[in-house]
Amino acid sequence: MALIELHGVSKTYKQPEGSVHALKNVDLQIEKSDIFGIIGMSGAGKSTLVRCLNFLERPTEGEILIDGKNLADLSEKELRKQRSETGMIFQHFNLLMQKNVISNVCFPLRLLKVKRKEAEQRALDLLKLVGLEDKAKAYPAQLSGGQKQRVAIARALASSPKILLCDEATSALDPQTTESILQLLKEINREMGITIVIITHQMSVVQEACNKVAIIEDGQVAETGEVEKIFNAPQSKAGRRLIYGEGSEAIRKMESSNKMSVGKKVRIVFTRNSSFEPVIANMILHFRTPVNILRANTGNIGGVAKGDMILGLPEDIRLQEEMEQYLQDHGLEVQEVEKDV
Amino acid sequence: MFELQTINMLLEGIRDTVYMTLTSTLAGYALGLPIGVILAVTDKDGIRPNRIIYRILDVISNILRSIPFLILLIVLIPFTRFVVGKSYGSSATVVPLVICAAPYIGRLVESSLKEVDKGVIEAARSMGASDLDIIFRVMLVEARTSLVTGATIALGTILGYSAMAGTVGGGGLGDIAVRYGYYRYQTDIMVVTVLLIIILFQIFQTIGMKIAKKVEKRK
Incomplete structure (x- = not known):
């Protein structure tokens, strides 16, 4: 049994202008100790989805099971207890601005009637964990965005939750800070075994931190599975749009301005150490025909060289096939890029 | 420049005015703070929307605030007499002042509480906070600067109203200004009382x- 299970979850908002279907028949399974990414464009329904996981939003239909417990069956009091076992962090941190750092971290413990002394000791330990023990007496307004998010993480962990929900937790942060927050989340997952659900609109966040991902579009799950598999070969239109990224938009513009003619576009994905070999250069030497690199994105993700490229192959169909075979023989994933992405 | 008697009268006037203002503000908050909290909580964007309760408090406080204070003062005379036993003097003035101030304070509190960031409330909710936790540990704490500013405004307004009560024998500096400045044409005493009111206000x-x-602590 998965730790978090969603069965046919729908959420409809009734408004005078008509109903808005934020979620439509969502099924999801999140296993214990997963770092599960939920990715989608703005307005796809991912924020509503994560709020259903602690019943900040009640689904209109369907059920949500946490550890086998149906949230809809809980009384108001039981639900509050359940919420205290699910930590949550937010895009805008949502710290108490009139309380200092340590009081913020103590807050969930004080709600649980933990004695002040005990709560403060636990808060100090957590601040040490997130690297902010020297800021205990500071007020949130004196901290940077990354530090505020660290305080929020410490606060979310104070009541020793089993699950940590992150709602666009890195969207207001710069790339370096994002990286360090994601490292911290991974560390927490590894060392405390806390299941983490990350809501984001950035594929890089999912690649960096998550082992599984669900792609949400228009209130529905477009596809779900292991990050590596989906990144290498996205099956859904929404998945391709997110993974191929803005590059495909640029390519379309280049094409429409007619400055470039390309026979066939393929996307290749580097896995393991293949991006350290000059595969493309070797292929060009081998076939004595140039290819167009339309987009390239490589980097070190989790200690493994990973990345992808979109290539424009020559117009000769036989040559195209031979090149695709060559790339596959060298251990690369090759997919044709369609017009619609 | 004044006789000792006049100076004593002015000192008593200051004492009465301060007494009326502070007592009315405190009692006004005892009534107005819960009104404001309930208004903010039951509003349609509040943490526990309730149209009926909101509407009732909304209408009552609007009616009370729309009656000019001097008229309220006169209308309430029987009630005042019932509560304090007489209808003149500074203790008697406190009654209509509180009735007038409570809905006004309620509105000030309501607007302060509505400024509290919805995200912080949501975060508290996600940690398992109850409605009471959110009111006492989040809303009232986060809004405290605005609440204190509101209380300062309320205090100033009530000081002004307490002077107005002087026209019907309300006691305090306003009473002195009306009796000496208006009925006896002793402009010097009136000017001094006005100056004293300004200083108190400051x-x-x-x-x-x-x-x-x-x-x-937010900056």
């Missing part, structure tokens, strides 16, 4: 703003 205002600044 003192309240300065203290209020100092406290507001002290409790502000």
